[in-house]
Amino acid sequence: MNTSLSIELLGARALGLPAADIPAHAAGLRARGGATVCVLDVPQPSGGSLHWLEAGHARGWVRLDAAAPGDLAERVRAVFPVATRRGFVAADAALLALHEAHGGELPRLSWGDAPRFEPAGPVAGAKPMGLYALVDSAARLAQVIEAGVHSVQVRIKTPRDADAAWQRGLHEELARCVALAREAGVELIVNDHQALAAELGAPGVHLGQEDLLALGDEGRAALLARGLTLGISSHSVWELCRARALAPRYIACGPVWPTTTKDMPWVPQGLDNLAWWCGRAGAPVVAIGGILEAPQVRAAAAAGADGVCIVRGLGEVPARVVPALREAFEAGRAEAAAATVPAWPHPSLPAGEGA
Template identity: 35%
Template sequence: MDTAEISALAQAIIHQHGATFGAQLHHDANSVELTPQPLPPALRSEPAYLAALEACSALGFIAVDAETLAQAWQRQTERTNRFDATHWPDDPRDFGLSNSDPALAFAHCPRELGLYGVLPTAEWVGRMARAGVPTVQLRFKSEDQAAVAREIKAAVEAVKGTGARLFINDHWRAALDAGAYGIHVGQEDLDTIAAKDLETIRTSGTRLGVSTHGYAEMVRAHAVQPSYIALGAVFPTTLKKMATAPQGLARLAAYVRLMKQYPLVAIGGISEDLFPAVRATGVGSVAVVRALVNARDPEAAARQLLQRMQAAA
């Protein structure tokens, strides 16, 4: 198949999926800005792979995600014995996600983690747990390890008797020492936590959540079989400088279809008015930061968001 024929296949993919995944420029605060990406070097020579690599780059997927999608499209073509431009890959087998060992998975947590408050201090954790927020995360930033340990222990104490599930961001050793329900790590943490340390966390029975920002990172997260996977940033956020563009609702829905074997948490710029649209993608949890900590009455805001979660279920 020559270059023109491969480009025709790529255009067929773009024609079918451009309205859903296409690069778009919006100016609304809750919209996402996606622009066509440079075509990365090809690692294979099959027509389906090359067409998908070209199409997904044109649709705004960064190089590693375009590559992951192209590989999946090739596997889908081989598995079904036909190239189908209409079917966006969403079968775990085509992404290498079906070969997992339950004995090596991290401890389970509920599929519906519900409203998930990401909070800066143990005091905030306690306030929101007592307000009924079912899942909370302590994201305490300090270089003072003694202060970190104290804050984590205080957070563990703060949720006792509330039923709230407490995850600790990053500081996994102190979280294990304090007996936290779970630990949340980013992709960069998977580079720095040794395999033996991940095994220590797993065998302790402590839950592990992992942040992802696209297809390649979801595949990487699956390799450690975490307790849940966070998907984001869905919308623009000023709280953290992101290496990737906001993902938007269409990509979020596609990620949910692919990763449905896991409890999933949507995070990033999600305001109360966006809860119905985010929940409609099928995620079992919505994480918020500013909607709680910047609220004039945080407890009232928590009650309102909990009602939104229930109404959008």
């Protein structure tokens, strides 16, 4: 038996450890035995359920607002092997088991060893993202604004040999982007470069999970304290649960279709996983990845996406294609109320990508 796909369930009260000592204890158990470790039902003064998860791809506090059922361990022990047989890695299987055991509530997963969770709820005054253009320059931003796009992400990648001159150029380019978006009343999200985005007055930033993990608890708290809205990438159940802990402006689900924009290990989510994300995230979901044509935009919106991110599909002259893409989004949004949320997502890592 592959021990990495077995689970060891421990009762917090039986352990008799302070909550602060549980992460190290669980890590030690996993290091010795290889199984996924889940410490269940850690007492909380505020009520609700808090568990600790120690798995191959993810670790952290798992928070659910619903009280833990009396037979929680039995329920998790029953669902976990079902999820692993479906092809889910251990972190996803454990979170899905807790999701099922708590009556369909999707957990939130902490980013670090402290049980820090932002209050969940919609961002005040937020409108649907709609057609969400991804651009790499102020000139391209001006094109998509003229074409009628109201939500834009500017992504300017930092080269390995970036020097002071490149940084000055980045500052000038992003300053132009912020000014253009503000004048046009467009919601601008800056990919990475969060300190510069805050300095220039951009309303929001988009960060990948590795970047957010690297910030640490203090860095994430400082980011939120700057008042920026936050978009977060997600590709798996554990990343979705972790994104939920920060109460973001939106959670990106991708890649929905195969994409050549980024080299990544993830299996395409497809419309079924996108619909599951939209039904479970508790936050607006943006569809991203391989979206090139109006029928895809419509299908993604019909699955429940609050926004549909498009890059190459904008073409050389966005004004020629954006009206049809926006029309497709609105048509799909009108169909979203009838969308069916699958009972299960499908695994987003191919077989053999660890536990």
